[in-house]
Amino acid sequence: MTVMSGWHRFANPTRFSRLSARILPWTLALTLVLFAAGLYLALVASPPDARQGETVRIMYLHVPAAWMALFVYVLLAVFSGMGYIWKHPLADIAAKNCAPIGAGFTLLALVTGSLWGAPMWGTWWEWGDARLTSFLILFFLYLGYIALWQVFEDPEKAARAAAILAMVGLINIPVIHFSVQWWHTLHQPASVFRAGGPTIDSSMLWPLFVMLGAFKAYFVTVLLWRIRAEVAERRVRALQMMQAEA
Amino acid sequence: MSAFWGVVRRDLLIARRQGGSSLLAVGFFVVVAALFPFAVGADPATLRGVAPGVIWVSALLATLLSLDRLFQADFEDGSLDVLALSPLPLFMTVLAKVLAHWLVVGLPLVIAAPLVGVLLNLPLAAFPVLLGAALLGTPALSLIGAIGAALTAGVRRGGVLVPLLVLPLYIPTLIFGVAATAAAADGLPVAEPLMLLASLTLMALVVAPVASAGALRLALG
Amino acid sequence: MSAFWGVVRRDLLIARRQGGSSLLAVGFFVVVAALFPFAVGADPATLRGVAPGVIWVSALLATLLSLDRLFQADFEDGSLDVLALSPLPLFMTVLAKVLAHWLVVGLPLVIAAPLVGVLLNLPLAAFPVLLGAALLGTPALSLIGAIGAALTAGVRRGGVLVPLLVLPLYIPTLIFGVAATAAAADGLPVAEPLMLLASLTLMALVVAPVASAGALRLALG
Amino acid sequence: MSNPAPTGLAVDDLSCRRGDHEVFAGLSCGAEAGGALVLRGPNGAGKSSLLRVLAGFIPPSAGTVRWKGEDIGDDPGAHRAVLHYVGHLDPLKPVLSAAENLTALARLMGGQILVVEALERFGIAHLRDLPVRFLSAGQRRRLNLARLVATPRPLWLLDEPTVALDARATAELEQLIADHRAAGGVVVAATHIGIEIPGAAVVELAGRRRRAA
Amino acid sequence: MSNPAPTGLAVDDLSCRRGDHEVFAGLSCGAEAGGALVLRGPNGAGKSSLLRVLAGFIPPSAGTVRWKGEDIGDDPGAHRAVLHYVGHLDPLKPVLSAAENLTALARLMGGQILVVEALERFGIAHLRDLPVRFLSAGQRRRLNLARLVATPRPLWLLDEPTVALDARATAELEQLIADHRAAGGVVVAATHIGIEIPGAAVVELAGRRRRAA
Numbered sequence A: 001m002t003v004m005s006g007w008h009r010f011a012n013p014t015r016f017s018r019l020s021a022r023i024l025p026w027t028l029a030l031t032l033v034l035f036a037a038g039l040y041l042a043l044v045a046s047p048p049d050a051r052q053g054e055t056v057r058i059m060y061l062h063v064p065a066a067w068m069a070l071f072v073y074v075l076l077a078v079f080s081g082m083g084y085i086w087k088h089p090l091a092d093i094a095a096k097n098c099a100p101i102g103a104g105f106t107l108l109a110l111v112t113g114s115l116w117g118a119p120m121w122g123t124w125w126e127w128g129d130a131r132l133t134s135f136l137i138l139f140f141l142y143l144g145y146i147a148l149w150q151v152f153e154d155p156e157k158a159a160r161a162a163a164i165l166a167m168v169g170l171i172n173i174p175v176i177h178f179s180v181q182w183w184h185t186l187h188q189p190a191s192v193f194r195a196g197g198p199t200i201d202s203s204m205l206w207p208l209f210v211m212l213g214a215f216k217a218y219f220v221t222v223l224l225w226r227i228r229a230e231v232a233e234r235r236v237r238a239l240q241m242m243q244a245e246a
Numbered sequence B, C: 001m002s003a004f005w006g007v008v009r010r011d012l013l014i015a016r017r018q019g020g021s022s023l024l025a026v027g028f029f030v031v032v033a034a035l036f037p038f039a040v041g042a043d044p045a046t047l048r049g050v051a052p053g054v055i056w057v058s059a060l061l062a063t064l065l066s067l068d069r070l071f072q073a074d075f076e077d078g079s080l081d082v083l084a085l086s087p088l089p090l091f092m093t094v095l096a097k098v099l100a101h102w103l104v105v106g107l108p109l110v111i112a113a114p115l116v117g118v119l120l121n122l123p124l125a126a127f128p129v130l131l132g133a134a135l136l137g138t139p140a141l142s143l144i145g146a147i148g149a150a151l152t153a154g155v156r157r158g159g160v161l162v163p164l165l166v167l168p169l170y171i172p173t174l175i176f177g178v179a180a181t182a183a184a185a186d187g188l189p190v191a192e193p194l195m196l197l198a199s200l201t202l203m204a205l206v207v208a209p210v211a212s213a214g215a216l217r218l219a220l221g
Numbered sequence D, E: 001m002s003n004p005a006p007t008g009l010a011v012d013d014l015s016c017r018r019g020d021h022e023v024f025a026g027l028s029c030g031a032e033a034g035g036a037l038v039l040r041g042p043n044g045a046g047k048s049s050l051l052r053v054l055a056g057f058i059p060p061s062a063g064t065v066r067w068k069g070e071d072i073g074d075d076p077g078a079h080r081a082v083l084h085y086v087g088h089l090d091p092l093k094p095v096l097s098a099a100e101n102l103t104a105l106a107r108l109m110g111g112q113i114l115v116v117e118a119l120e121r122f123g124i125a126h127l128r129d130l131p132v133r134f135l136s137a138g139q140r141r142r143l144n145l146a147r148l149v150a151t152p153r154p155l156w157l158l159d160e161p162t163v164a165l166d167a168r169a170t171a172e173l174e175q176l177i178a179d180h181r182a183a184g185g186v187v188v189a190a191t192h193i194g195i196e197i198p199g200a201a202v203v204e205l206a207g208r209r210r211r212a213a
């Protein structure tokens, strides 16, 4: 009846490893194909914007990155909740490994956003803008989450502490998303995911969606890959411990 | 219920004996706000412009600084074990400790806010709103801060981590607090930011004790 | 001399193992600096005007926050007794601990200062002076902070007391640090404030270790 | 002992893991009302860990702990209200006086509060108004133990309770434990030497030696 | 004992006041090289205070302490280099491993450093690389005591050194003390029970009862 807790679950090959090994090549291929198609559509096939000219092409990096940054955080919080409630280490590991990727997307959105802002708004960074600043806060949230994992020696405790932080931090997500509506900002309001349908021309919408697909596939690939690496590492340690205690 | 007030009274007594934690927090608040004119120059117009922000940031920092040992001290001397054996659910114990903390630190900050307003040239008309906003907002600061303090309680010198964990969560309170104060200073309507501030505090009241209790349980293990 | 480096190495090792005290201090520095524009509003001209002040105030707060446990931790676990039995005079031990603290917190702050400068729209021309001033000024912050930390080592929850004791002593460093940075931003001569900053640091180097050692001896009794 | 009377504490096939180290496994023991358990074993054997599991602070990695027949994991709120835990540390605030400390601790625990009796019992009534920071190690320990008297609770978990006590205080503690058991209480104490608990069942923890890393 | 040999420790007419409480007064005792003093007395008698005076941490309110004939107040720098003080607390950093803690402490003390021997002597060599936060109370205590071996110094001041030690470790400490004395060292230990120091002079501290405030 003994449920093997924590690390010891990894002493046995889990279903996850077999499953992920089968999925990984496909997501990797999908990532490559979508990026190739997306970049072609974005850089070559799509028209320059009437007002913005060629700089509009930054959009195809910026917008998916920003969406993914938010999406990954939500996913991280969901994994955290699952790990917290069901005490499943795999969910904890998934949450943990979402964080660096999400922080990367956030940084990408911040950098491309300010690169875009320089020609568009005449400034790299605008403090009064609620969207911009609240997004910076998201970056700090990711950093705090990563730091919290570091300070605990015991991974089970670290997972629970980090999960609590992740779930509490979820409150910031709507603030970020709706900041554009709540405060009148430089940043433009939602033009795709809005009530009443997208307001962007389909010649831009398509490349955008392909790029979003590429980002998603990339995320899934990297996440699975990272989880596999960590599971393997923990399995080695668990086996060592069992040997030591035998 | 008597156990709840037992926790509150204990923390108030300790604060009193330790010699003016309130005074210290208020002192910090005033000193930081008073440093500002030194740092940004004394031009009255500039000063008036930044006053609401400086007031809120320094209140926030004063709270933060006094918070990092909220549970750490009890962890280090084994009191946390005793608190966990109270018939009270752990989240109520947390609430009691936060209430005591707010009475010792938050409330004096509210009372000192007008003084800092004067130091920073805040228009007189904005004072009532400043007081109201502070009264609505400081409990949220204590509550949210408690989460950070609880998360790092079992961790040696985790106190340094508290600001990093808590500051991002403080931002909404900061934004609405400043918004209300600044609007009052400019003679604009203040109802909306005050309402938002109140709802933030309510949300914190629901979430923070439970989250902190979960985190504290880790420190017991 | 080897005992001196023994103290330095020990504190550096602890800092490293504790997982990024530097990162945390720098994180705090950046976050606080990032909070201000949030609070005082976005107007780039205002921002540029207050940038030197904000940079120095947040560096100061980051130092302060990381300092309050400089001796407290060693007092609480009995390490202070052992430190007092080192063949080194106590003031040298203090100096060694301050040096380690500066390497862990002060130096990373210096390195991060330009980043904060960028965030706050500081003119590019001012960057070399900002770096120089930070390099000259941060040791004084660590040294002066040590006095407060030592004074309160024996007192439980003295941490809250440190800011109150230390902030007034920090004001000269703050004034000249800001003066140098602001002068550079405005294209004015910077030699004088830099000189004054350097002499403040020298003064702190002479006074602080002896004063702190005296205070620590009280904690032993 | 796998079928103990439901009047006291019953530990069944208990395992405890801390970090990735298995401290003990498959432990069974128990004590009926009026009984006592003494935990023995070399340093690092897991005595303190076992006590923290019994208090409900650490969830066991396997097995059950029952108090009066109820699994303590089923209703942690009920369990924490029946026990006293005295660990390595004295949970005292240096700035409060002895009486204030004890009153505050007793108030946390709810229920009956017998501060004066408790102080007298341990011979520290004359220190009542002295701030705890001035107390000697043994005086602090006495004050900590006075909690046991100040708020009566049936289950006592004591981790090396005689540390720093002089002979008189140790004798007083032995008497206190005897009285408590006579009134139907249960005592679990980890100790190397120095305390007599007549008729207690001894649990020997072997200690799994951790491999050099 | 008012005229002790100048090879060891001599305490002459010593008084100690803490706050406004006179802990002890007119105390004289001493131990030559190879000798030992055992401090006894009820809780609060002043054993710990005496040890801190001997270490130079608390200035005596009257009387003198001499080491090899020199008043320790005359050259505090010289005195602190000859002694080890082991108090109630283990001065260990939880984040450092056992070996790192010991090395760091030994380095502070200057001179010879024998970390490996010290760990082996107390049977904790296998815990060398484990962070101290995972050690049990007794394992920490052993590590603390290992300081005595890691940097040799002639005068040992030990405040209840056997706290948390199991029987094996206590025996090891007794042997260590014997070896130290055989090599000409001096040991002063405060203890209630549990340690054998053959031929030690016993200093009974009476304990002045503090008036109820």
Ligand code: HEM
Pocket (backbone or CB within 6 Å): A059, A062, A063, A066, A067, A070, A109, A110, A111, A112, A113, A114, A116, A117, A118, A120, A121, A124, A125, A131, A132, A133, A135, A136, A176, A177, A178, A187, A188, A189, A190, A191, A192, A193
């Ligand atoms: C550092 C600066 C910037 C940051 C931090 C930033 C941040 C964000 C974020 C977080 C989103 C996702 C919003 C959501 O779905 O809730 C977003 C979307 C978007 N951003 Fe930016 N942005 C920046 C600069 C810019 C600039 C300069 C432009 C162009 C003028 C721009 C155009 C857009 C567009 C078109 C969207 C998609 C809106 C939608 O349909 O939802 N952004 N940005």
Ligand SMILES: Nc1ncnc2c1ncn2[C@@H]1O[C@H](COP(=O)(O)OP(=O)(O)OP(=O)(O)O)[C@@H](O)[C@H]1O
Pocket (backbone or CB within 6 Å): D133, D134, D135, D136, D137, D138, D139, D164, D166, E018, E019, E020, E021, E023, E041, E042, E043, E044, E045, E046, E047, E048, E049, E050, E210
């Ligand atoms: N700083 C102080 N101010 C006033 N009184 C103090 C102070 N420190 C200790 N005392 C008192 O001095 C007395 C002696 O304390 P000390 O710690 O030396 O006793 P001890 O013999 O070591 O006792 P124990 O066996 O309990 O460890 C105690 O009665 C204590 O209350």
Ligand SMILES: Nc1ncnc2c1ncn2[C@@H]1O[C@H](COP(=O)(O)OP(=O)(O)OP(=O)(O)O)[C@@H](O)[C@H]1O
Pocket (backbone or CB within 6 Å): A154, D018, D019, D020, D021, D023, D041, D042, D043, D044, D045, D046, D047, D048, D049, D050, D210, E133, E134, E135, E136, E137, E138, E139, E164, E166
């Ligand atoms: N958080 C932890 N992670 C890993 N190992 C731990 C942890 N806490 C304790 N241990 C290990 O568990 C073992 C049991 O520790 P415990 O404190 O229960 O021993 P003990 O029997 O009380 O010893 P002592 O007599 O020294 O007090 C020790 O070997 C210790 O190193």
Ligand SMILES: [Mg+2]
Pocket (backbone or CB within 6 Å): D047, D048, D049, D159, E136, E137, E138
């Ligand atoms: Mg133990």
Ligand SMILES: [Mg+2]
Pocket (backbone or CB within 6 Å): D136, D137, D138, E047, E048, E049, E159
């Ligand atoms: Mg003592």
